[in-house]
Amino acid sequence: KYLKPQQHGIAPSLESRIIACHLPNDNNLRGTERTMPRPSLLLTTLLLLSSSLNVAHGGFFKKKHRRQKAGTKYNEHDAVHVVVNKVGPFNNPTETYRYYSLPFCHKHADEEEHLEAAGEFNDFEGADGMDDAYENEPRIALAGRRIQGDRIGAERHKQRLGESIAGDRRETSPYELSFQDDIEWRLLCKTTLGEKELTKLKDAIHNNYFFEMFIEDLPMWGYVGDFEDEDAILGEMQGSHTYLFPHLHFKIGTNGQRIVSATVTTERDRRVDITNVHKPTTVQFSYSVEWFEDHTLQWKDRMTRYADSRFLPSSFEIHWLSIINSFVLVLLLTAFLTIILMRVLKNDFSRYMELDDETLEEEESGWKLIHGDVFRFPEFPVLFCASVGTGVQLIVATFFLLGLALTNLISTTRRGSILAGMVVLYCLTCTVGSYVSTRLYLQMNGKAWVRCVLVTAGLFPVPVATVFMWVNTVALVHGSTSALPFSTIFTVAALYSLLACPLTVLGGILAKNYASHDFNAPTRTTKVAREIPTEVPWYRSRFVQMLISGFLPFSAIYIELHYIFASMWGHQIYTLFGILLFAFVLLIIVTSFISVALLYFQLAREDHRWWWSTFINAGMTGLFIYAYSFFYYFHRSGMSGVLQGSFYFGYMAIISFAFFLMLGSAGFHFSLVFVKHIYSRVKCD
Numbered sequence: 001k002y003l004k005p006q007q008h009g010i011a012p013s014l015e016s017r018i019i020a021c022h023l024p025n026d027n028n029l030r031g032t033e034r035t036m037p038r039p040s041l042l043l044t045t046l047l048l049l050s051s052s053l054n055v056a057h058g059g060f061f062k063k064k065h066r067r068q069k070a071g072t073k074y075n076e077h078d079a080v081h082v083v084v085n086k087v088g089p090f091n092n093p094t095e096t097y098r099y100y101s102l103p104f105c106h107k108h109a110d111e112e113e114h115l116e117a118a119g120e121f122n123d124f125e126g127a128d129g130m131d132d133a134y135e136n137e138p139r140i141a142l143a144g145r146r147i148q149g150d151r152i153g154a155e156r157h158k159q160r161l162g163e164s165i166a167g168d169r170r171e172t173s174p175y176e177l178s179f180q181d182d183i184e185w186r187l188l189c190k191t192t193l194g195e196k197e198l199t200k201l202k203d204a205i206h207n208n209y210f211f212e213m214f215i216e217d218l219p220m221w222g223y224v225g226d227f228e229d230e231d232a233i234l235g236e237m238q239g240s241h242t243y244l245f246p247h248l249h250f251k252i253g254t255n256g257q258r259i260v261s262a263t264v265t266t267e268r269d270r271r272v273d274i275t276n277v278h279k280p281t282t283v284q285f286s287y288s289v290e291w292f293e294d295h296t297l298q299w300k301d302r303m304t305r306y307a308d309s310r311f312l313p314s315s316f317e318i319h320w321l322s323i324i325n326s327f328v329l330v331l332l333l334t335a336f337l338t339i340i341l342m343r344v345l346k347n348d349f350s351r352y353m354e355l356d357d358e359t360l361e362e363e364e365s366g367w368k369l370i371h372g373d374v375f376r377f378p379e380f381p382v383l384f385c386a387s388v389g390t391g392v393q394l395i396v397a398t399f400f401l402l403g404l405a406l407t408n409l410i411s412t413t414r415r416g417s418i419l420a421g422m423v424v425l426y427c428l429t430c431t432v433g434s435y436v437s438t439r440l441y442l443q444m445n446g447k448a449w450v451r452c453v454l455v456t457a458g459l460f461p462v463p464v465a466t467v468f469m470w471v472n473t474v475a476l477v478h479g480s481t482s483a484l485p486f487s488t489i490f491t492v493a494a495l496y497s498l499l500a501c502p503l504t505v506l507g508g509i510l511a512k513n514y515a516s517h518d519f520n521a522p523t524r525t526t527k528v529a530r531e532i533p534t535e536v537p538w539y540r541s542r543f544v545q546m547l548i549s550g551f552l553p554f555s556a557i558y559i560e561l562h563y564i565f566a567s568m569w570g571h572q573i574y575t576l577f578g579i580l581l582f583a584f585v586l587l588i589i590v591t592s593f594i595s596v597a598l599l600y601f602q603l604a605r606e607d608h609r610w611w612w613s614t615f616i617n618a619g620m621t622g623l624f625i626y627a628y629s630f631f632y633y634f635h636r637s638g639m640s641g642v643l644q645g646s647f648y649f650g651y652m653a654i655i656s657f658a659f660f661l662m663l664g665s666a667g668f669h670f671s672l673v674f675v676k677h678i679y680s681r682v683k684c685d
Contacts, residue, residue, distance in 0.1 A: 064158045065172055070217040071299055073257040074179035080259070082175040082250070083157060085168055085212040086481050087204065087224065091638030093570060094647040096167050096481045099211060102204055102224065103197040105189035105285050106153040108174040114147055114187040117284055147186070151176060162416025164488040165423070169481040170214065175287060177215075177250065183289040190284045198277035201225065202242050205274075213264060215252065217414065218302065220264040221571075222248065225271070243271040248287045253294035260294055260302045303413040306573055330556050330586050337597045344600070367603035371679055372526035374603065375519070377444045378611035385444070386455040387615065389437025391665025394460070394658050396432050397425040398584065405577040412575055423492060427500040430457070434507030439515040453508035457501060463657060467650040474646045482647065522680035532607050540605060542613065545598050550620030553591045553663070554628075557583050561625070565632050569639065569648060588666045591618050595667035596674045603675075610671065618667020622660030626652060 068081050084104075088096035100106070109117070157170035174188060193201070205225035213220045222245070229240040245266035253261035272283050297305065367374075378384050401421055404410040410421045434456050441452040468484075475483035484492075538544065560583040567574035574580075595618040599610055607613075629652040633639055639648060 064156045067158055067170075068216050071258055072216065074259070075257070076180050078179045080177040080179055080215060080252075081151075082173045082177060083170050083214040084153070084173045085170050085214060085219075087209050087211045088480075089641075090208045090210045090223075090571075092641055092644040094167065094480075094482050095478070095641060095643045097479060098169050098481055099171060099173075100154045101479070102201060102209075103191075103193060104153070105174055105191070107189060108147065108149050108151055108176055109187045109189050110149045111147045113190065117187040117190055117286075118185065148176060160414075160416065160420065161423075161488065161491055162414070162418070162420030164416070164485060165419045165492075166416035167480075167482040168415055173213070175250075177252075177289055180254070180291050181289070182291055183287070185286060185288050188285040188287055190282065192280050192282045193274070194280055195277050198274050198281060201244055202274055202277055205242055205244065215250075215262040216259055218259065218262040219306075219415075220250075220262055222264050222266050225274075226268070240275070241273055242275045243268075244274050244283065246270065246272055246283050246285045250287065250289045252289070252291050253297065254291060255294055255297060255299060258299045260297045260299050261305055303573070306413075326556055326559060327586070330590055333552065334589065334593045337593050341597060341600060367600070367606075367678070370530055370603065370606050370608045371523045373530045373608035374610070374675060374679060375521040375523060375525050376529060376608060378609070381441060381444050381446055382448065382452050382455050384611065384615070385437040385441040385446070385452055386459045387661055388440055388665045388668055389433040389435070389456050390459045391661035391663075392436045392669075393426070393429045393433025394662045395588075395666065397422065397429045398662070399581075400425050400429070402577055402581045402584065406581065412577065413573055423495065426460075427495050427503070430500045430503040431507035431510070434504040435511045435515070438508040438511035439517075442511065442515070442517045443519040449508060449512055453504060456508075457504040460658070460661070461496060461500075464654055467654055471646045471650045474643055478643045480643060482643070520676075522676055530606070530608065532609065533605060536605060540601060545602070545613075545617055546620050549591070549594050549598055549617035549667075550624045552594055553587055553621045554624040556590050557587050558628075561628065562632075562636075565629070565636075569632075569637060587621070588663070591621060591663045591667050592670035594618075595671050599671045599674065610675070611668070614671040615664040615668045618671075619660035619662075619664030621663050622656040622658070625659055626656035629656070 068083070074080065084099040086096040087099055087102055151172065151174045153172055153174045155172040157172065159168060159170060163170070176186075177183075201224065205223075205227055209224045210221055211224060213222075225242065225244040227240065227242045245268075247267050247270040249265045249267060251263045251265070252259060270286075272281065274281055401410070401418070404421060405412050405418070411417050434453055437456045438449050438452055441449055446452065472483050475481075560579060563572075563576070564574065564580070566572045595614055598617055599614055602610055602613060629649070633645075633648060639645070
């Protein structure tokens with residue numbers, strides 16, 4: 001019953017499937033208990049797991065359909081498959097559901113049903129010129145477009161790792177398209193929708209649900225329906241109407257034997273009024289196909305048309321003047337800091353060098369005074385070293401990812417390729433993070449280097465796993481496709497266990513056996529720490545320093561951040577990875593310069609606890625990014641709901657934490673070079 005296609009093309013509800021799977025006949029059970037031995041606990045657990053996987057994923061062990069290869073060369077009348085993906089509110093891109101969660105057709109109508117419906121439609125329509133088209137339908141069908149009725153919907157397709165992470169759930173559809181064969185009108189299925197189905201469709205329309213389909217790798221979008229004469233605040237009122245779009249028009253462009261473009265549109269003239277959900281409504285789902293030759297669009301450039309898609313919001317204009325303005329501000333800021341620091345340091349060096357040995361102690365002040373404490377290692381060295389190493393690892397992985405995107409080794413237009421690439425690159429760069437953290441820990445005379453390796457291995461993945469468990473639970477409760485399937489979770493867990501963990505251990509072993517364990521401090525550290533002055537002007541307080549160090553770098557990337565958010569949490573396709581790489585390099589440079597400047601002022605007031613403060617100051621931009629995410633959510637996007645909010649704020653917290661680690665690590669390394677340099681230039685006892 002579960003796998004058998006329904007007669008009218010409407011899928012049974014999920015509740016009925018679960019009941020059918022979990023409520024066997026009671027009499028048969030009693031007989032089984034008397035005749036069969038009691039199964040083991042392990043076998044029972046495996047059977048329950050298998051059953052739950054089949055229920056949750058529509059047959060986990062069922063053979064999946066192979067994807068249609070992009071760039072296939074078709075002959076005339078060859079079958080072209082339409083793959084359906086998901087539906088969901090347009091303003092909540094993460095809140096997506098299976099296409100067949102709505103009562104769409106599972107099976108194509110046969111030739112007899114189509115001809116009967118075409119006759120009824122002609123009689124009802126009475127439009128000039130339409131009768132001839134439908135009278136010719138049987139003759140055209142004989143020319144290679146005869147209805148086969150062999151395509152069944154709701155059967156799963158094979159997916160890549162990135163597509164599953166992005167929430168895609170591609171399935172077959174009953175649409176029968178053939179290469180270069182136009183279709184004026186064809187019945188997909190005719191069904192009577194009851195109150196339950198109509199209510200589900202009406203709720204979807206009022207939430208601005210859109211659907212997504214694919215022909216090869218070309219996505220197509222359209223709205224499920226529309227509503228009229230409703231109040232923006234009160235909602236549905238007397239006289240308002242809700243309409244379903246049962247007819248789809250496919251317009252497919254070709255260049256030779258290849259498909260280079262595909263769009264789908266809904267026709268308002270053929271809409272169906274479903275305002276009254278208590279009255280059963282008979283709906284004829286239908287479609288039409290139009291093929292055209294497009295010699296101006298090459299197959300390799302097929303994705304460029306999506307920037308001009310009418311369905312998506314108009315693409316954001318790149319404000320080059322604003323970007324250049326940010327670049328000039330960054331240059332002026334770094335030049336100003338460099339000049340000021342160089343002049344101040346030059347004066348300090350001149351003053352310290354001119355002092356003789358007798359007056360040295362009397363005249364010592366500022367950063368020169370704390371030369372015996374400045375290289376005193378920080379508290380919690382394991383956590384500090386693990387944070388620095390993880391930050392370096394994320395920087396390396398980000399540069400690799402942007403480089404692969406610029407060279408097109410990672411397809412930026414393929415769904416989820418950036419996410420999958422980042423997961424793999426993070427695992428491959430685990431050696432770098434572990435090596436850096438373990439080497440720094442050993443240079444601090446640390447003994448528990450294994451603990452440092454373990455903390456490095458879990459510092460970033462543990463928060464990611466925590467957020468994932470929360471948002472995935474929310475998605476499962478809502479029945480959303482954003483909940484990762486078991487196969488994807490198993491793949492990611494296997495990558496971390498079998499690739500990331502061994503590489504992390506390898507990096508620690510390499511640092512332990514081959515890296516230099518000498519910190520090479522230019523001054524000796526005293527046994528007793530110097531007391532730190534407590535009276536500090538408000539503008540030199542730690543809080544003001546954190547605000548300055550976070551705001552100035554954030555202002556350098558503010559403009560580009562808007563486009564990134566629109567791509568991550570919208571329907572835009574981000575392709576300007578060159579500008580993104582430029583903005584990322586600017587961010588690291590500005591953060592490093594500001595960290596060095598603030599470090600100088602901290603040392604000048606005789607505060608030698610610079611290790612953690614430098615790391616936190618440099619990483620404060622991540623906190624500003626997270627604060628901006630709240631502004632974007634409530635004032636720049638139309639997102640709402642528990643599911644979308646959980647994904648948005650959960651994963652933005654992870655992204656902000658990643659920026660905190662990356663920028664903190666970059667700021668610390670520049671600051672360490674600066675401190676070693678200035679203390680190696682002065683004469684100290």
